[in-house]
Amino acid sequence: MYVPPAIFNRDDKVRFDEIEAKKDELLKNIMVIARNENNNLLSDVLAQQDVAFKEINELEAEGQNLGQYTPIMTHSYSEGSPKIVFHAQLLADWSTIIKISKLFFNELNYQKGINGN
16 A cells, blocks of 8 residues: 655646756765765865755755645555545544554653653
């Protein structure tokens, strides 16, 4: 079963592909920088890589904001499987499970702090 994180319209798909291509380019550049064929100072190499990783993170964040969440699931997109919309009650139940789990783990952490275990 596959639950896609978002559904893209045409503009989002174009921008997503641009982002992925730019990230690939930056990763290749990071590898070139790491080879340090110009014998730059290590601090310069690390600074250049840091700038590239920062840009990759910014692109990743932009990509995460593309599309619209649609509560569907499918066995496989590549096999042309049918898409099934989640029932609203399933989503509500899942939300309840998450809330209960957070309370449970918070209580465990609280008890751990009291008992020192």
